[in-house]
Amino acid sequence: MVRLWKLAPVPTRLRRAVRAWLDARYVTRVDHRHDIRDSLWEVQALGRELVALRREVERLRAQVTTLTERPRAAAAPDPRQTARWDEAHRLAHETATAVDRLLQNEVLLWQAVDRIDAGARPAGEGAR
Template identity: 65%
Template sequence: MVRLRKRALLPAGLRRAVRGWFDARYISRADHRQDIKDALWEVQTLGREVTALRAEVDKLREQVAKTGPEQAQVRRWDDAHRLAQETAVAMDQVLQNEVLLWQAVDRQATDGQSVDRQGADRQGTDRQSVDRQGADRQGTDRQSVDRQGADRQAADRQAVDRSSRSLA
């Protein structure tokens, strides 16, 4: 490349002022080369740090993958889950039996039959109640089944009333 340069005579003060103005606005080639070297060094350093961090992350992921739950712990969790489900089923049965018991008590109170429970329970001589209990258990007597459903609804309403009164 050929440079065409015209030389003109300029006063030294003006020449210094123009060069000072250029030097203030632009950096020299040597400074520019040094800035590029510094930037390249920083990029390489950051690249090495990123590589080291990736290796550390991979190592930690491998450690996490190796430390799964032990088989004994898994078995204990499965047993606890099974026992919780069995307990829930048993509690449900107990609550259903309690509802049936209170329905029977309410039914006795509404029928107007006051039975000496201690004597009847000890001797087992109350044939009518024994026969009715057998029919209720088997569900063969249609009237008792219908009455049982109505009694359950009434008992449920009474239980709700009792609980709402106790909460108030």
């Protein structure tokens, strides 16, 4: 269309009138370029937003999976804690066994005392 002006001599008034008519009817090339650039920018911004949203969805989905699985596979307790529990259990067990032996030895000790003493002492005496 621009080139038309160079091919045929057109009176200036007419040329202006035609251009004014065209300008009123169509967007200018500059404006058009702006519009395209704006749209492109917007598309790119939307693209970035979409990527961020998709990442957010993935993160939430992963969180849901771990939360639903948690009751089935409880998190392993702190190994330092379990070591202390094991130690307390061992100590309790060994102490109880030792007390058992101590008490039994006491019974045997009284038996030995009585053997020497030949039964003069009443059974209620001693061991409390």
